[in-house]
Amino acid sequence: MATAIVSPTDTEKLSKLRAAVAALNQISENEKSGFIKLIARYLSGEAQHVDWSKIQTPTDEVVVPYDCLAPTPEDLAETKKLLDKLVVLKLNGGLGTTMGCTGPKSVIEVRNGLTFLDLIVIQIESLNSKYGCNVPLLLMNSFNTHDDTQKIVEKYAKSNIEIHTFNQSQYPRLVVEDFMPLPCKGNTGKDGWYPPGHGDVFPSLMNSGKLDALLSQGKEYVFIANSDNLGAVVDLKILNHLVQNKNEYCMEVTPKTLADVKGGTLISYEGKVQLLEIAQVPDEHVNEFKSIEKFKIFNTNNLWANLKAIKRLSRSRCTQDGDHSKPQGSGWNQSSSARNSSCFFDKAIGINVPRSRFLPVKATSDLLLVQSDLYTVDGGFVIRNKARANPENPSIELGPEFKKVGNFLSRFKSIPSIIELDSLKVTGDVWFGAGITLKGKVVIAAKSGVKLEIPDGAVIENKEINGPEDI
Template sequence: MADEKLAKLKEAVGGLAQISENEKSGFLSLVARYLSGDEELIEWAKIHTPTDEVVVPYDTLESPPEDIEATKKLLDKLAVLKLNGGLGTTMGCTGPKSVIEVRNGFTFLDLIVIQIESLNKKYGSNVPLLLMNSFNTHEDTLKIVEKYASSSIEIHTFNQSQYPRVVADEFLPWPSKGKTDKDGWYPPGHGDIFPSLMNSGKLDLLLSQGKEYVFIANSDNLGAIVDMKILNHLIHKQNEYCMEVTPKTLADVKGGTLISYEGRVQLLEIAQVPDAYVNEFKSIEKFKIFNTNNLWVNLKAIKRLVEAEALKMEIIPNPKEVDGVKVLQLETAAGAAIRFFDHAIGINVPRSRFLPVKATSDLQLVQSDLYTLVDGFITRNSARTNPSNPSIELGPEFKKVGCFLGRFKSIPSIVELESLKVSGDVWFGSGIVLKGKVTITAKPGVKLEIPDGAVLENKDINGPEDL
């Protein structure tokens, strides 16, 4: 039955003119693996907590030599790659998420460019920036990148693969059933980065420039900056792959974690956990760390493994309903590749290296006085004594960036805030200070305005009378 399905699918995919032969074969091999059902199940009893040799504590890394020439030598072996395939739809934006303004009028992409420029300027190095787009973000990104034409850094863009969504009940590619617009296709997750680097020619280009490592991170993670201690460690220890992990908090219980399994280091995702062990997986006692998706990978190793077709990462089936049609997308994650590389390690980094902006509540954190911006780098305010950030929950009125910005005359001071929960039609004046635990709830149909200069400490506000 599976063979019949695959043969029918193969024939239909052969007729799709919109994608390359590489994309067709990548897609079909993913489907063949999915249909074969031979995904290895994790045996819970074989899971071990990794030792400090496998997940290295960041504070045990040696500091690299301070002199400029030695640092330049290290940097000349590095390229930076940002995953730029995501749209800002969850935050109400239409284009690539990386062009949302983060702070002082700068977008994610502006900050990334400024950071690399200041590194290259300081050390006389040539660290290039690569952006992996999806077909959703490709055209917009090309236009946006034009504004950096006079920049001193080399910027490369390339696309990740474009695979056809499969119509679930017939198991045929949706574009061959007449869905030829963008909705008929999908980008197959960031695990696709390795074949896409190779197929685009960018991998060979980097190798020809003497690059040895690529630092991969999500474009919306403001903490993912080049770290000389990590780069120095990997070059000296010849680790082919490094995943940055950081201590779990209760907000991260679903994040993938590193385990030692049958003598190798492996990423364990919640989707792979048998139902009986999900609560154990979510506990922060046994699984203390999670994957930040900041990855450092050796370029020659990528080439070797892609050519050998050895990167068979766990398949993530993603069923969706689009325009009333049930479709299936098969995806992979870059972190899951860790088990195929030699001398792969994790490094347990400070939480400051994980500062993603997934929602407007995250945007409020990075736009507030909790952070300052210097040379494109976001730095945490030392006046905040609590090592963890305040928890912020904003109602649906704040979900879209435009609405969020419109409801604040200026972003309140939150250095001493523990938690903030806002619901209903709430508007903030300027110069407001929030401390401790604050809850603001506007009653249905009532516009609640927090006046300029208000100081709210451990307050529960349900109307103007509580101010």
């Protein structure tokens, strides 16, 4: 990656910022250090644009096709031994505000009265019961979700899994005009801060003491995923491959569709596997990056990492911080994204997984998909209906009237059948009856100021509906 030197003006900015951050008593020294490093990297332009001519398509050795993974051991005792090396870590720092909910997003009901967190717990419970293993669940919270999550996990006290929580860092927001932290200007509420998310997983795991505790229990690998990705379940084939081949890091990627054009992709760069994200792409190459011809895969945000390697690299970073005579780059920067850490690990790989491992619920349009007959829930696992011939899910666009979960649910007597649906676009004041079937390409657009009710039992195929007369 190209790097740049911090200009004198930016050095002055950074110096003033460092002094201001040092005075913030709400956060730890580790958090202050991590934040300053993040800003220093931003100002220097480090790890921004890539040299486009050096990008190479990764080989199957670097991004392994899922179908090439060896089968998992058939012996239950061997499988137990494998699973006893594993920890599951879910990123639980997000709120459900974009879907009109308060509190952690992981407690939104997904299906059959079960929340994201319920499904995760049921999945791990079933693994622990089936194989007699001990796979613990870690939840990385933010200051936004910590208190609520602590209360919520009490309901799982009698489950057969250990549940641990820890907090990611708390960083101050900056005021654009003078580059000063918002909390220094009297805004001491939650609005003055933000949680850094994925990029903070490894340092927070280390700083919380959880990493050492897990290593002392003999744990070797952590599987990290967003709590709202219903497809991110423990996969024995992947775990087995990493253990057998001593891969310290793995990013799951999946074939890209036109809906995923902004997603990061894995590339070979200067001899190492590396994540390329849209922010690093020179302007003249953005369209090429978004195409599905050259870059055929994208990052699912499902990661696997070796715990001893995380510890080694964390120690390396600490040594680097304490001794500036050491060569820079010997360990990751605290602000490095976990997704961008592949080049620091030994034998880092990608695995090109089936699309079924990427089923995020970011909006009510995604909720419609997973609540429909396109999916069922079995043992905590969300399973796609084999009756759907098209391997891709239908594209769904719902208007602002459907944005909040409460409004979305009230507008459907029951979720329509969408097994044969290609696309759905809904705008205006639309209400759905029970037992409706949607097929092909469907557009439902209520006229301004008109309430449009789709009657019970309606079958709509390849139609545009503007009023009752079109049904």
